[in-house]
Amino acid sequence: MSFSPIFCHCFRKLVNLSCGCFSQFRVGTYEDIGSIVSSMIARATLIKRLHPIMESMLAAVIGLMIGAVIMLGYGYNPVAAYGSLFQGSFGSLYSWAESLANATPLILTALTFAVAMRGGLFNIGAEGQLYVGALAAVAVSLIHLPSPIHIVMALCAAMLAGMLWSLPIALLKLTRGVHEVISTIMFNWIAYFLALYVIAHVLTDPLRGEKTISIVETSRLARIVLGTTLNYGLLIAIIAAVAVLFVLWRTTVGFELRVSGHTSVAARYAGISHRRQILTVLLMGGATAGLAGAVQVMGRPPTYAVLSGLPQLINLGFDGIGVAMIGRNHPIGIIVAAIFFGGLMAGGRVMQFSPGVPLELVRVVEGVIIVTLAVPELRNMLGSFRRQFAKKKVYDGS
């Protein structure tokens, strides 16, 4: 008799931790029938939570098969190609390292989008925010500090820069009601040209004018696996994800944020959200995006600087959107989805070697996989939201 409530409690905590939609349950009252009912629902929920993961995998397989048909059509051997893909993404230590290295910035930019989504906003400004974050990290290399402090300073500067870039978005929304879709797109472009200017004229490397000054040794993130590009940026990304998980699911602020984001599911696009929530999610998003830029520049060999045209940073923000959606806007899901994306990228590289599948075709296959992933997605999210609605109505009588 006394065992069951403890079991329920632990189980519920596990479920809570791995999926956010159960915030309605008060962790506390479990003396009576409520506990048995809740434990049953919790168990059903867990299975229901794993179900969509399987569905996503099925979608991925379907996508891969369509890709195989396309490849066959152009005379490439899909078995060899996919063999290369898996070999290159998860087939050896090097491959794993590269996949994780690719995933690192994606985790961070996906968090930007996901956090905003949870709060009911549509923040696609990660691109611009990560550019300024990268530049801020480079700027910190102008001063000389001992190693761990220097890294911390650079990361803080990057987060600050990212937040400064997302602040106007929030302010424009709060004061003039400007929808974040348009303001973020505009700010992304403004950041791009600003970055080009800074690279060419402000932080220029005097010896090689097509890049900024290099990140100083004391500010670089060490490599985890030698001979690959995997570095401790991964750790930073994971810490950020855990931090977001904590804030959103374990604090009152986060709780309110998620509820207000859910209050009217369709309102997320109409932009109805509370003032503090808007500021919070956009600033958090700016911080993680800034970190993404910093981590790429401070950790990813071999350049350790920002190149003109921003080839190491371009598209990380947009790819993050895809990662966030496939990761269901949840930090754990995001980490998994980012590794998946990163693996596709790493494996795609190797596909070019053997059997010589061109990179363009790899992108085609990636696109098909993502489109097929779209389908099972919302069915379950919708299902849980509806239950959410019904329960809310019952509990608050609203």
Place this chain on the structure above:
Amino acid sequence: MEVEHLWGILFISLHAMVPITLAAIGETIEEAAGLFNIGLEGILLLSALTGALGAEISGSATVGLLAGLGTGALIGGIFGVISTYGRGSQLISGVGINLFAFGFVAFMLINLGAPGFHSVPRDVQVKMISLGVGSVSPLVFLTVGLAIAVYWMLRRTQLGIRIRSVGENPAAADVAGINVNALRLGTALAAGAFAGLAGAYLSVDWFGAVTKELTAGRGFIALATVVFSGLNPLFALLGGFIFGFFDGLATWVSTYPKIKDIIPWQFVAMAPYIVTLLVVAGVIGRVRFPAALGMPYRRE
């Protein structure tokens, strides 16, 4: 600045307006019904390719434009099916469409012989209409006409009311007897067709070629224009023009010798984006979207 220059910039603005506005008009119809397609960029690029090929193979610019329109409708239709009957995530499928398009077009360009670009022969490009001070493409007039037509359709016709009701409150619309998913699918097809026409315009008219990055972010500018316009196609026309004007002005003016001493080109290039923001912040303000935007509809 001489008068000739002003005319030059004006015509450039009109031509730059066409793809942005066309795609925005189409997306407006779609968003009015509650669908949000972030894959416009991909549709633009794919239709640019098919439009170019269609024009070459048939020898006629019009067929090329129609080919692009058809491609757009097809992709829009796929997106529509996933979003309505498939109850899929609109954002993910949109992102997937973009990725697919970029890979596919680049891949097809390789197979067509010269990776990265494909020129459209001069004689199958759309003929310009000479107006004395410069020549303008007939598609400019078509765009203006379509903007007016769609505005009228959305505001003044039964169909428009139905579309907007589906976007606001699909459950109520369903009860009233409207087939929500079918109507939404229709708007998705329409939006795709508009974007397809815009894409074909890029290759068969404005640039006369297809390259793998032809669209240069115009799909996203179109999305921003939809927000700018508050789902009003006439404002989309204005927004597209403003953007095209400042974008063209920025590039034009950056060739003037004296300008470089005053302001670096990077800041001149920011002009269209800053101006758009200022206009939205200062004049347009809050924009109201349909209540059911982005959510698939499931009958209870």
Place this chain on the structure above:
Amino acid sequence: MKVFHIRLAAVLLMVFAVVAGPLVGTAAAAGKVALVIDVGGRGDLSFNDMGFKGADEAVAKFGMELVEIQSNSAADYLPNLQNAARSEAFDLIIGVGFLLADAMAEVTDQFPDQKFAIIDVTWLGKPNLQEVGFEENKGSALVGALGAMVAAHYGYDKIGVVLGIEIPVLYKFEAGYRFGLHWGNAKYAEVTGKSAEVGLLWTYTGTFSDIAKGKVATQAMLAQGAGLIYNVAGPLGIGDLEAITEHLEAQGKSAGPPFMIGVDANQDYLGDGHRVLASMMKRVDYGVYSAIESVANGSFKGGVRILGPGNGGIAISRQQDLGDFIDFGIKGGAISESDRSQITANWQAMRAAVPAWIWEAVEELEAKISSGEAKVPCDWCADSIKAIRAQYPD
């Protein structure tokens, strides 16, 4: 039932992954070359395409196999090179473009027994690396001189240059073009006795992919009286040419002036053969070809090779190149086989319309540059470009 299907799919997936891995072996063939390109990728109509062209020709000639590897983002450079080197299947790994410099520096140290080559980089200095640099500034000088004289001859008082992103490599083009412009002006005054101070219009569009900017910049320059536009922005040349073509059409003409000058590859065949006056050819194909050749015949050694006007690395397009690149254009869909004779005829007429002394003057400049009598800035002018702009003003 549904759960069963899902489980089945998952199991199949895993089995596939495990089994397929070892199926992919690295087939070690005799004579294999890897070509690693930067994010620009194929289809830039110039630089990277030339690299491919050279590689294709070389492997065909020497019976080797070519693997082409493109990069999605700058983060791919090092892994791509490392993957290639780690596989130990390649006799030569070539990196195309200065963006790969840092990655190449690291990977050449990591794999000292692997042969590497790189294009457009000359400062690394590794024993197993052959570095090939080009003197684009000298070629641009030739084109600038040509442009000034031709523009003056046809009565224009400006020539233009449309550049891409503001990077030091492009400063070389700009600097050389300015030098050539001033030399051409002086030469014109010397020969004809008339002074025609042709001025310069220039802009960095900030992109190598948005064709609209090339078109608008060109339209602006044409409106300001430019008689010649030099394209230094890859695919934007399409936009430049479109602007020139429309400009001419509005006047009821189809042949220039105004003309365009192509870059890197021979782009003369574009514009029906009479709108692109010449191209500043940067023979990246030759650079890649000779690198592969040196490996094929065993003469490979590390070090720097500078290719310029004197040794076939840089040249202004000539008739013998035209036929070659018409083939290229046919594949690109710009022209068809039936156009070949028309284009060649147009081209010859266009060139003949320009007075012979101008062509001779260009050759004279080429000789002076080769002998060292004429000093063209710059080798690398990241910090000196401002001074050069002051020295050779617009």
